[in-house]
Amino acid sequence: MFEDAALIICIFIWLFVTVRNTRMLLNLFQQHEYNNSCFIRSIAATPQFFFRTHEIVLFLWFAVQAFVPAAQGWRFQTIVNSLLFLFALAWSYVLIGRQEKGFVRKLVFTPRVYRLLIVLALLVAGEFLALIAFGCQVSLSNIVPCMRMNLLENLIGLVVILQLTSLTVIAANIILWPLETSISNYFVATAGKKLKAVNPLVIGITGSYGKTSTKHLIAEILTFEYSEFEVLSTPRSYNTLMGVCKVINESLKPHHKYFVVEMGAYKSGEIKKICQLVKPQIGILTAIGPQHLERFKTIENVARAKNELIEALPDNGVAIFNGDDPFCQKLAAGAKARKLFYGTASNENFDIKAANISMSIKGTEFDIELKSEKPRHVKMQLLGHHNVSNALGAILVARECGVPVERAVRALLTINPFEHRMQLIRTPQGITVIDNAYNSNPVSAKISLDVMQAIQTTGRKILVTPGFAELGVRQDEEHFKLGQNAASVCDYVFLVGDDKRVTPIVKGLTDQGFAQERIYVNRSLAEARRTLAEVSSPGDLILFENDLPDIY
DSSP: OHHHHHHHHHHHHHHHHHHHHHHHHHHHHHHTTTOHHHHHHHHHHOHHHHTTHHHHHHHHHHHHHHHSOOSSOHHHHHHHHHHHHHHHHHHHHHHHHHHHHTOSSOOOOOHHHHHHHHHHHHHHHHHHHHHHHHHHTSOGGGHHHHHHHOHHHHHHHHHHHHHTHHHHHHHHHHHHHHHHHHHHHHHHHHHHHHHHHHOOEEEEEEOSSSHHHHHHHHHHHHHHHSOTTTEEEOOTTOOSHHHHHHHHHHHOOTTOOEEEEEOOOSSTTHHHHHHHHHOOSEEEEOOOOSOSHHHHOSHHHHHHHHTHHHHHSOTTSEEEEETTOHHHHHHHTTOOSEEEEEESSOOTTOSEEEEEEEEETTEEEEEEEETTSOOEEEEESOOSHHHHHHHHHHHHHHHHTTOOHHHHHHHHHHOOOBTTBSEEEEOTTSOEEEEEOSOOOHHHHHHHHHHHHHSOOSSOEEEEEOOOSSOGGGHHHHHHHHHHHHHTTOSEEEEESOHHHHHHHHHHHHHTTOOGGGEEEESSHHHHHHHHHHHOOTTOEEEEESSTTTTO
């Protein structure tokens, strides 16, 4: 009876911890869009958490006992092993909770998550039975009496299953792949039929950066000219095939005349699939930069993936390019559709360009010059040279949709900063925050620091950043440059992440003579915020840069 009670308690607590661990892993899996390879890379980046050291030590302790007879009696051994097991589970529960609190984006229980949970439950149950049966070397019908006599082997099995939860998540996803593919094909077919019936003018937008802001600008300008009932745009970052299908199936109505679609890609062929569905008539390529290099390997592969939008345009379509970007210029040479260019450089071949750019805490002002038209002065609340570039592209798109340039300029004045994209926030404590925490890359981070430098403030300038993600072999180099650039602008720097991630940034800072005592390294955004509250004071300007809301 004593062994029975110990086993029941251990199994109950183990099940409780396993459920929470599974929920945390599914949260991370969902953030990586159920992509097995991305999920594996995330696990590999933090092995000290996903393969918790104390659990491995416990497993080895149990394994030794399985082969070496206990010096004490059976009951004493049962008590010690059960207590050690429960202590390890309690510590695992604490670590899981810490990681879970670090995710600002919580797990959304979608139908796909429920399907994963069902398969996961079946797999874990199968693992449990298989491990016990293997340890007992008996048939399943004799497992119950065997469990009573082999507590040690059972505990070993429970530790192994807990350690393998992340791999079980991947296995469940692989098992569900045929079903998920069928469901995806159904949604794509349904979206295609609805889109054909409504037949709006489709505007496609892609690029390594700037695509979401440009999408918002285009949608806002079109809505200013027409109405919100005539313009539909993909919300937030619904830039995958399934995200676009969801928008079409749930939001596209017969009265929509324009459909503005952001297109993202983690591998070649993804944008092509979106284009096969929506059939864009206008396409805009905002920029090509070193983003997602862990997946694409080279910037040339990034360029080819983004160019799938331009290649999908019909001969009578319109391809709009950022003329300041050399990769966009190269890709434009192969475009079959009519080509338009925008930029901030002085180039007579640009269809629209900006000059006399100035920034303040109130926003950005500049002059625009169009071919065969008089210059116009533009004011907008958005910050940064990159937003000037985005605005130029949006004006060209709007003009192709029949919006007069004067109306587009007036619309820009009314547009508020977009959430987590160079969003200026003034706190009750008298601190000004530049929230650019959605996403970043080396180019846009440099622009953010330039904006920070241009804004006058009575206090100090503070950067909060985890650096960049998915730059592959270039990550350390770009982090070093980020540190160098920050050293010339900032008074304090708060880094978020482990030592491996932030060390190159620290080296870049100190290389420029930045004082070590003005660098704060934090494991999570929550920890950084607590320290920041102690350090900051009225008049300070704080820049939050890159991916902070979701992962950290």
